[in-house]
Ligand SMILES: Cc1cc2nc3c(=O)[nH]c(=O)nc-3n(C[C@H](O)[C@H](O)[C@H](O)COP(=O)(O)OP(=O)(O)OC[C@H]3O[C@@H](n4cnc5c(N)ncnc54)[C@H](O)[C@@H]3O)c2cc1C
């Protein structure tokens with residue numbers, strides 16, 4: 001089975017986000033970038049499927065030169081090949097989807113794995129968009145996956161429960177937490193990954209479908225009424241919830 | 249201006265509340281743009297579709313549920329074809345499980361730009377701008393869609409469903425579907441019976457590592473019950489296996505925006521705050537007066553959850 005895993009490079013979730021001078025992007029200085037947490041589940045699932053069924057796992061990312069780092073991490077985890085689609089920093093999902101679709105058409109993967117969302121712009125659209133561009137079925141937010149005789153059975157999260165969806169390969173799956181426990185790359189593998197080749201290609205440019213006008217840090221002025229938990233104060237909080245917040 | 253189309257999702261023989269929120273947003277946009285607001289629902293029952301009349305739609309289109317079963321690919325086809333027929337310039341979904349899976353496909357079919365999980369929509373001249381949380385809610389982006397047709401999904405619980413009764417016209421439409429529209433199909437639905445989901449709740453009571461063990465979560469459940477709310481959890485609690493991941497609130501869990509969020513024995517890590525800082529009011533309970541959660545709350549009680557929760561439950565219930 002040949003599997004393509006899409007990997008995004010995002011700020012570490014512990015980062016403090018500040019708006020850059022242009023007013024519409026983030027200040028990158030001092031921020032550590034990592035493999036999008038959901039993509040780790042996608043990578044792990046691909047590796048487990050390969051361990052079971054054989055085949056090749058290819059990691060792909062669309063970004064600038066610097067995005068090679070997430071491909072190195074993917075190689076260290078154990079993927080066979082890595083592709084960098086090099087171009088400007090992605091500004092909309094269509095650009096990313098189009099470029100991944102171009103490669104998918106060439107290498108014809110049986111399965112494309114992604115994360116359920118990238119925790120930078122939280123665009124929440126690549127898996128279905130890619131499915132539509134490639135004419136492939138997709139199941140998103142998957143927390144359990146079984147593949148037998150080209151038939152996929154996937155469980156995905158819905159409000160108040162799960163639904164089981166079936167599809168035939170080739171197909172697209174986006175990973176939710178719970179799908180598996182991603183492995184940590186071992187030091188020797190991290191070292192070896194540094195020397196592995198990265199297939200670099202020029203990105204196809206597209207007209208941006210959406211543009212960011214501005215970025216702001218939400219500043220909600222919270223009331224901040226913090227008190228010792230005496231019986232009288234618990235009464236006071238209950239009263240405030242009733243009469244001030246009017247939420248209970 | 250071209251029409252505004254909204255997808256009305258049916259569940260349990262009712263239009264989902266989140267779809268009525270989107271219908272109200274469609275009504276408001278249509279009003280400012282001088283366009284028509286049109287709803288599309290997959291149902292054969294007029295009584296079900298007619299509910300949307302109360303929310304100010306000019307037209308409601310009913311499409312028969314496909315005999316082949318339930319598939320988000322088929323929903324995408326139905327909505328996209330309806331959008332073309334009704335010359336929609338804008339298509340709205342709720343950013344719930346169905347909307348998030350379907351909307352990107354509709355966008356590709358309509359060659360439209362799509363913005364997911366919006367918390368505000370604004371008609372500006374002929375344009376529509378949207379605000380959406382990014383970086384896990386640490387920032388808000390204002391974006392504009394550059395294509396003639398625009399698709400948006402709206403974060404549940406943020407837009408209000410407001411009643412604006414209208415004598416909407418109800419029409420039936422036929423959309424032909426192909427085998428490829430069922431290439432992924434829902435086989436089975438497993439609902440957590442009787443459990444309110446954090447994404448749909450107006451009040452959420454969440455517990456953190458300070459609860460010490462899974463059994464103590466009954467304190468959280470009791471308060472949630474007394475308040476009529478849902479149970480949530482920090483990642484520490486989910487990783488420990490005390491609670492399912494479906495209850496995790498935060499950057500790698502669910503992003504929630506209830507009227508009241510009660511954080512019990514949760515420290516207030518940045519990834520947790522990212523998931524709940526859209527709540528209208530936050531009540532924090534923690535024994536450490538310097539816990540970061542107290543810098544991000546409206547109400548706080550400094551003390552032991554094991555003592556406070558039973559008292560609070562009694563007072564709220566009483
Ligand atoms: C990539 C990544 C993604 C993450 N995503 C998420 C996410 O989605 N959601 C999330 O929640 N976290 C997430 N985290 C984890 C986050 O950083 C914190 O570790 C986590 O939120 C801590 O959970 P907690 O507040 O329950 O536990 P702790 O930080 O251990 O806090 C426990 C609190 O309980 C208090 N306490 C203890 N005993 C009592 C008592 N008897 N009475 C009152 N108070 C008491 C303590 O004072 C303390 O403040 C993520 C981390 C990473 C690296």
Ligand SMILES: Nc1ncnc2c1ncn2[C@@H]1O[C@H](COP(=O)(O)O)[C@@H](O)[C@H]1O
Pocket residue numbers: 006007008009036038039042060061062063090093096113114115116117118119121122123124125126127
């Ligand atoms: N620049 C990118 N390169 C490769 N894959 C990406 C990129 N951006 C997003 N993805 C993939 O698409 C998934 C969903 O992201 P999104 O739709 O951007 O929220 C991510 O989890 C990744 O698997």
